[in-house]
Amino acid sequence: MSTNRLYKFDVFELDASRRALLRQDEPVALTSKAFDLLFYLVANPGRVVTKEELLKAVWPDSYVEESNLAQHVSALRRALEAKSSLIVTVPGRGYQFTGLVKVVEAEAAQLPAGIPVDVLPEAQPGDVYVQHVRERTRIVYEDAPPAQLAPGVTALLTAGEPSRYKRVWRRGATPALAGALMATTALAIFLWMRLQDAPPLRISSYMQITHDGNTKFIGGTDGSRIYYTEDEPRSIDEVSISGGAVAPLSALQPNPWAGDVSPDGSTLLIVSQAGGVGPADSLWTFRILGGTLRRIANAIVATWSPDGESIAYATSGGDIYQCHSDGSEARKLISVGGNIKSIAWSPDGRLIRFSKNGLLWEMDAKGANLRQLLPGWSNSSTQWSGEWDSDGQYYFVSDGQIWSLNERSVWGKHTPAAPVQLTFGPTVWDRPLPSRGGKKIFALGRAKRGELVRLDPKTGQFHTFLDGISAEFLTYSSDAKSIAYVTFPEGVLWRANADGSHPTQLTFPPVYPKSIRWSPDGAQILFVDRSPQGRDAIYIIPADGSGKPRRLLPEDHEAETDPCWSPDGRKIVFSTSPNVGASAKSDLRTLDIATGNVAVLPASDGLLVPHWSPDGLSIAAMTLDTMAMKVFHIASGQWTKLETGAVAFPEWSRDGRFIYYVKWTGDPAVTRIRVSDGKRETVADMKGARYTGFYTLWMGLDPADTPMLLRDIGSEDIFALTLERK
16 A cells, blocks of 8 residues: 555545545544554455454554454544444454545655655745644745755744644745744744654553442542442442552441542542432532531532632532532532533633533633533543543543543643543443542443343342343334344344344444334334434334434434334324433424424423323323423323332333333332322332443333343443553
8 A cells, every 4th residue: 555645535535644634624533543444444445354454454563352443443433423334344254445535646846855845735936834744844835945944944833733734934025024933933843843742641551449340430539549439339438549448438428429539638529419319419528537528519510629729510400610618609600501420620720621411511710611622523422521630731531431632732722632542442431530640540440241131020030031131222023023122332233033033133333222112013113323413313224124224304403312103103202302400401292204294292391201102192201300200191282290209211011001110219129100090119129239221221121011121240340540651
């Protein structure tokens, strides 16, 4: 393969000599290995390239697992966004680049020897241009003798725009102006090269700190210990950063969650969820020595300011506040709505970043200049956490893997570089927490694995089902002869006979189906996945494996979630929000299959997860604010509230008399409620059990209304990842 060529395909241009990928002249961020992988595929268009060939070509001197290759292919597809179909997975063989590729040989301009040159389109005579390319700076100009450049000056570099050209000198400029310009040029080169020459980070070693495998959540570190939340039973524990014995903290509030540690290491932030997630969540400070508790505010997540004098916190309604460390003088910074999961304050005190609805956002410390941090970077729904290192040089974020952002600024302009991936492979990494010395990252490493179980009504115990396959969203066809399910955590949709035999794969990564629903005639399956625009959308696919997924409402610009067929198969009901929380918005809509007309269900504001009753006369749905149940009676157009408490994964019984659901607050259990009179009864106790799934939990019913769950048999522990510069 020539490295002096331009490979043009679709809206992209791959420059082999510069190792750059451009989309309509705009650079696309790729890691070094992702670029090598794309280069090899583009240079072999139309041919199925085996996994072995790719591994040998991209990692010639290293042993790399196939899962690593799959991770890089997934990253490439994210970078290509709507054009991700250019790279097709050929099951059992490898990958194929399907785009039409035009190869153009790069030519060098004829300029004096000894001056490195790139060709600059549309250059004007008498203009001097520059471009930073890879490790060195090259001069680009026309009709300008080398003598007109000051000795030792190579280029003027534009901060944050290394792939753009800038005119730095024009014939006719006065000597004084030219001299000043050249002096500025020299300073620019010095600053830019110092930034660009900073060696990238890599993970050189891993050390496991905890060893119980239980579900946990990292809070903060004081430099010698890590404070984290143990899920079952709920407690806040501490462990040395070098591992060893685990000790619980005492005298804490009910249902506590560990948060950030103050800069001086003396005080831990704690959120108490005594009544479950909601407006009643309370934020406390806990003096580690002495155990003194102080109530601060109602909040779901919080962080310390760099000087330890203030706290920034978010409420369940999506409001962000700032107060003094004792809780006084609280003031609202901004209302952003949505589900806020993490918040961090930059070491220089200028910025606050937080995750909302699975995406990272940034604003200044006064609540102004709100913007999405990495638009278009990742469509993952797990961008829940991010944190700066102690000197603010790097920002670490996770989307299932850990990435670093170089946070250095030029001339006071803050422009983070493209994220660089630090971890690879099947382990899912979350909550990267830099050590106080900056030489390690503490993170949760999850080995995801589930086991399908079904309730034995006689014993009240759950037992393995279908050989304990790791699958969720399992649903039966209307004749109960076939099943469809999604493997976890791979996210592949399959159909099979009811006993699990003769499975047929229906989807391939990066598609990840959720909330699957079989059509009443058994011919099609609905599911939800992210659209190329990053929103949840409804797709439909033939159940016999004869076709590819098709977007059901391609012109819709709102989120589409939780689709459900009407019993006659003529309509589909769905909701418009994947999020929960007091300020989230959603309504319910019906789609007429024959006409394509979409109508809003009356008085459905603030509702989601709709389910059509088996007789077609009612629709059950969940409320956004309390996650309780309501039932819409189609004939009367009226809603009836059911006193369920907070619910998850509601399902109608086959006869339509009951709604089964998971009661997840208080004592968790599978519960059912009789729709006619609201009488509730416990079906199965879930206290102390560990369950998993894409949404942390999943429940379904078999044709006999027997509950099915995905039991967690994976492991989750805290690791210390050692950072080194390459």
